[in-house]
Amino acid sequence: MGTKILLIEDEEKIARFVELELTYEGYAVTKAYDGRRGVELALSGHFDLVILDIMLPGINGMEVLRRIRREDASMPVIILTARDAVSDKVSGLDMGADDYVTKPFAIEELLARIRTALRKKAVAEKEEILSAQTVTLDAKRRTVTVSGTPVELTKREFDLLYWLLKNKGIVVTRESLLENVWESDFDGGTNTVDVYIRFLRQKIDEAFGVKLIHTVRGVGYVIKDEKHSLHNP
Numbered sequence: 001m002g003t004k005i006l007l008i009e010d011e012e013k014i015a016r017f018v019e020l021e022l023t024y025e026g027y028a029v030t031k032a033y034d035g036r037r038g039v040e041l042a043l044s045g046h047f048d049l050v051i052l053d054i055m056l057p058g059i060n061g062m063e064v065l066r067r068i069r070r071e072d073a074s075m076p077v078i079i080l081t082a083r084d085a086v087s088d089k090v091s092g093l094d095m096g097a098d099d100y101v102t103k104p105f106a107i108e109e110l111l112a113r114i115r116t117a118l119r120k121k122a123v124a125e126k127e128e129i130l131s132a133q134t135v136t137l138d139a140k141r142r143t144v145t146v147s148g149t150p151v152e153l154t155k156r157e158f159d160l161l162y163w164l165l166k167n168k169g170i171v172v173t174r175e176s177l178l179e180n181v182w183e184s185d186f187d188g189g190t191n192t193v194d195v196y197i198r199f200l201r202q203k204i205d206e207a208f209g210v211k212l213i214h215t216v217r218g219v220g221y222v223i224k225d226e227k228h229s230l231h232n233p
């Protein structure tokens with residue numbers, strides 16, 4: 001059975017073009033022309049990936065995304081934004097979109113983003129438990145616990161923690177975090193990474209009195225397993 005893609009886009013010309021191209025690539029495409037129908041279909045459990053236009057009549061793309069994420073944390077969602085709508089990209093990614101493509105886009109670009117998102121999903125569905133000190137992350141169930149107590153993380157915080165744990169003991173640069181956790185040519189700059197590191201520290205290091213995420217000044221961040229490194233930088 002082929003990969004099923006839901007396309008939520010009110011502009012029929014674009015929707016038909018994308019449908020044609022994706023079908024040609026072997027994807028099964030279903031179209032929704034408004035947000036309400038889009039949410040309904042996205043949560044039906046029949047789709048592997050959602051392509052979501054932000055400018056929609058009725059409930060807009062951002063609200064559609066919020067409603068999808070409320071029910072389904074792992075559905076890959078790629079948003080379509082206008083070229084100059086930088087705030088749409090930022091808030092879309094913050095709200096849990098996996099990636100975005102700027103209109104007008106080359107179909108190859110969209111296809112590449114789709115392949116990446118589906119690959120990430122396949123990886124996420126494999127059993128993978130990562131841990132350091134008292135922190136345990138279950139990649140498949142997307143849960144994090146500290147000494148058995150669940151910690152609520154946003155999608156971005158979770159992905160960031162995942163990547164740091166995956167590279168436990170290795171200093172990860174801000175640039176490489178941006179590349180691997182944010183992926184797109186995200187233009188928020190490397191201080192975005194620092195902001196999310198701060199969120200993670202509040203929820204884990206500070207909340208549980210552990211020293212998990214270490215700053216390596218001028219380079220990046222590292223998660224260490226040993227608790228005795230508490231007084232090291």
Ligand code: CA
Nearest residue numbers: 010053055056
């Ligand atoms: Ca539109």
